[in-house]
Amino acid sequence: SQQGEEDPQALSIQEGENATMNCSYKTSINNLQWYRQNSGRGLVHLILIRSNEREKHSGRLRVTLDTSKKSSSLLITASRAADTASYFCATDEGNKLVFGAGTILRVKS
Amino acid sequence: SQTIHQWPATLVQPVGSPLSLECTVEGTSNPNLYWYRQAAGRGLQLLFYSVGIGQISSEVPQNLSASRPQDRQFILSSKKLLLSDSGFYLCAWSSGLADNEQFFGPGTRLTVL
DSSP, rough: OOOEEOSSSEEEETTTSSSEEEEEESSSOOOOEEEEOOOSSSSEEEEEEEOOOOOOEETEEEEEEEETTTTEEEEEEEEOOGGGGEEEEEETTTTEEEOOOOOEEEEOO | OOOOEEEEEEEOOOOTEEEEEEEEEEEEESSSEEEEOOOSSSSSEEEEEEEEEEEEEEEEEESSSEEEEEEEEEEEEEESSOGGEHHHHHEEOOSTTTOOOOOOOOOOOOEEE
């Protein structure tokens, strides 16, 4: 079953603009993670936010978590063409992660 | 440092043929291991996970099976492939510690004809 659902399904922006992706989930979580996947490749872990955290930064990435709304957002600032990829949120359910369907981000140069 | 390998990278198989995909991890001990399938343009579906040798949890009933004959080896198998088994298969590992960050292999693209 898929717990996290990303919104939008696809996003196209110009280089230098910010990109915001949202994720909603249904049950209580230990943490929420964001992953990136370049076309035809494996996923790469980007950032993890724990259930008792509200915001976290890593370089150009900013993640927020609202447990009352069961939602998270990933903001990529000053986007680059190399940021073009699919982005997935995943919720931690003990020994396993449950992934959403992902957002396809295209950054045009 | 830890490394995860998958092979083959691509595979084209006829319907009804057997399947064996292999995943190995280097540089860590007693990892949790995972097999996922990803349909084109979709998210990941967890197929199997293992917290130790010989311990396999199945998430989705299907004609696939998994085995863990060694600590850092995870094998995905089928006796008879179906058309619907086509997809991108990803293996991943995690340390099994609290945060459960997962590290993914490069994947195997399987096409069943």
